[in-house]
Amino acid sequence: MGSFGRSKDDSKALEAMRRNTRLGIAAVAAFALGYVAYATGGLAGFGGGGANDDEYSSHIVTELRCPPPSSRFVDVEKLGAVSTKRLVRAARAAGTGCGDRPRTVVTMSSFYGRHTSLPMVVRSILDQSCTPDAIYVFLSLVPLIDREFRHNKSRAVGDEIGAFEDVLKALSPLVKLHMITRAEDDFGPATKLLPALRLERDARTHLITVDDDTTYHEDMILALSLTAQHASKPVSVGFWCEEFGYRRECLRVPVEGTCHGWLSGVSGVLFERGSLDDQIFNYTDRPKGCWLHDDVWFGGHVVSSLDAVPYLIDPGFKSRKVRRIEHDRSKSSSYLQTLKLREHGDDPEAQCASSFDYMRDAVHRGHHKSAGGHR
Secondary structure, eight states: OOOOOOOHHHHHHHHHHHHHHHHHHHHHHHHHHHHHHHHTSSOOOOTTOOTTGGGGOSSOOOOOSOOOGGGOSEEOOOSSSSOHHHHHHHHHHHTOTTOSOOOEEEEEEEETTSGGGHHHHHHHHHTOSSOOSEEEEEEESSOHHHHHHTTTOOOOOOTHHHHHHHHHHHTOTTEEEEEEOSGGGOOGGGGGTHHHHHHOOOTTOEEEEOOTTEEEOTTHHHHHHHHHHHOSSOEEEESOEEBTTBOGGGGOSOOOEEESSEEOGGGOEEEEGGGOOGGGGOOTTSOTHHHHOHHHHHHHHHHHSSSOEEEEOOOSSOSEEEEOOOSSOOTTOHHHHHHHHHHTTOOHHHHHHTTSHHHHHHHHHHHHHHHTTOO
16 A cells, blocks of 8 residues: 655645646636537537548537436446445445455556656555556657647657656556557557556456546545446446536536446546457547547447446545646647637537447437427
8 A cells, every 4th residue: 555745846736736727717718618609509520530520520519508307417326235435435444445356557648748747646546545556657759649630740859758757667666657659559648548458458457547637536446446346237437427518517416327428537437458349449430539539439438338337436525636737738638639629610529429329329319409499
């Protein structure tokens, strides 16, 4: 079990995060206004993308309003006899941690120019009440987004990357740093999971994805692991459910149950290795927007599995501690690339979601109702 105190550098970084958060409020408000204008306007297909993009671009409009209770996008159906909140409380009281769990790996990715927050993220994983068996960090020096969305822009990698590598590895023997130096080995945002799937082939293994700019509650792994162990069927487990156009905030109350869309990776998501087959590596027949939206891509493959379901939990705490809001985001950020496309009436998230039958049906049902004034 890891026990790592907060350094002076961490404290300074946290204060910088708080300042950046305040500075970002105006930008967020401006984005929201622009998004409302988009949501009530045109259609969303991905312009200038792959050969199949037009197939997935018909009549998809983002809704910012919440659906009525009768059409909530989470079924309040527990997959175990005990709620996650009770499981966590019992484990804390007994001091049993994650118990007799399967092999558990935490995996994350970043790219050069955005990588400086990684030590803080790794420390928050090492501080977990239930430490993982390994922590994979995939650091790309040749980001796919530069290649696919920025006209093959290249970046110069500074000499300091060697010292950074030493610092990260020195945090713990659990940390396995993988430097990605070939463009064909970078999957964009999905690099947080896909290379780890190649390393972990046992169907029983749990893989937990986290973001590269977020620190996590010390019981984040505990809650995910206990839920997966006690579920009555294979699951992916997360703290935040999304369906196209809707977010968990629409629920307004703590809830636990099966999610009709996908689980948001920023809060941490557990995947059971056996629920994901090698089709998750095949983007050939998918729209280009799936390269940008890893949560949708992962979620689409979970719901395409015969048995697995995405499952939303309420452990009684928020899984995130600090979410770093970058005042000057990298131009390679998938977030900024998505905003740029939305300014032109395109939406890569919608494009990717609608390429999966399960999600496409839900999207069209929802927008049919919206057009009829039911929301």
